[in-house]
Amino acid sequence: DSGVTQTPKHLITATGQRVTLRCSPRSGDLSVYWYQQSLDQGLQFLIQYYNGEERAKGNILERFSAQQFPDLHSELNLSSLELGDSALYFCASSVDGRSSYNSPLHFGNGTRLTVT
Amino acid sequence: SQQGEEDPQALSIQEGENATMNCSYKTSINNLQWYRQNSGRGLVHLILIRSNEREKHSGRLRVTLDTSKKSSSLLITASRAADTASYFCATGLRHSGAGSYQLTFGKGTKLSVIP
Numbered sequence: 001d002s003g004v005t006q007t008p009k010h011l012i013t014a015t016g017q018r019v020t021l022r023c024s025p026r027s028g029d030l031s032v033y034w035y036q037q038s039l040d041q042g043l044q045f046l047i048q049y050y051n052g053e054e055r056a057k058g059n060i061l062e063r064f065s066a067q068q069f070p071d072l073h074s075e076l077n078l079s080s081l082e083l084g085d086s087a088l089y090f091c092a093s094s095v096d097g098r099s100s101y102n103s104p105l106h107f108g109n110g111t112r113l114t115v116t
Numbered sequence: 117s118q119q120g121e122e123d124p125q126a127l128s129i130q131e132g133e134n135a136t137m138n139c140s141y142k143t144s145i146n147n148l149q150w151y152r153q154n155s156g157r158g159l160v161h162l163i164l165i166r167s168n169e170r171e172k173h174s175g176r177l178r179v180t181l182d183t184s185k186k187s188s189s190l191l192i193t194a195s196r197a198a199d200t201a202s203y204f205c206a207t208g209l210r211h212s213g214a215g216s217y218q219l220t221f222g223k224g225t226k227l228s229v230i231p
Contacts, residue, residue, distance in 0.1 A: 004158070035221075043159075043204065043221040043223075045218065045220060058218075105149075
């Protein structure tokens with residue numbers, strides 16, 4: 001068990017809808033990362049938050065947004081969903097302090113999103 | 117965009133044999149990490165090697181890093197059926213300031229270990 005919790009595990013929704021994915025990081029970890037995994041694109045980095053602030057942005061669409069709350073949990077919001085958004089969405093956390101950047105990421109088990 | 121590229125994309129071996137997977141990358145890094153993913157599950161961290169290290173061992177795993185060639189390899193010795201999974205290399209780069217760290221994954225090598 002990585003200590004990272006993602007909910008829900010599965011999500012089935014229709015095109016045009018909006019969903020929210022939730023992530024609770026490992027206790028003590030300040031950074032949260034979101035990744036999208038699809039068969040054709042592999043594991044794509046979306047966005048990173050550190051202690052409530054956005055720190056890095058990857059291939060995140062404008063229809064997607066995220067935030068990290070004061071209790072360090074994070075939410076990824078996906079709107080105007082398209083068929084191509086169907087994928088596994090992973091959250092990962094790490095300590096990621098100023099002197100601990102050489103630290104591994106701990107992944108949750110993901111949310112499988114199916115857009116029909 | 118992908119930073120690491122694993123080779124081969126798929127590998128099938130008999131139980132007891134060694135498995136070697138390679139990773140090449142393009143830009144400078146602070147560290148390189150290897151992860152394992154069982155089908156449909158989250159990734160599990162295996163080993164991290166810093167840019168100033170050349171080799172690292174963990175149990176049956178051996179990782180090498182050649183920063184001059186921008187490449188790394190993961191060797192799994194005496195493979196077992198339970199090692200069947202996808203293996204990903206990921207390059208880590210720290211930017212200035214705390215929490216400014218990006219980990220970029222390759223597309224992975226799918227390893228099948230036949231009992």
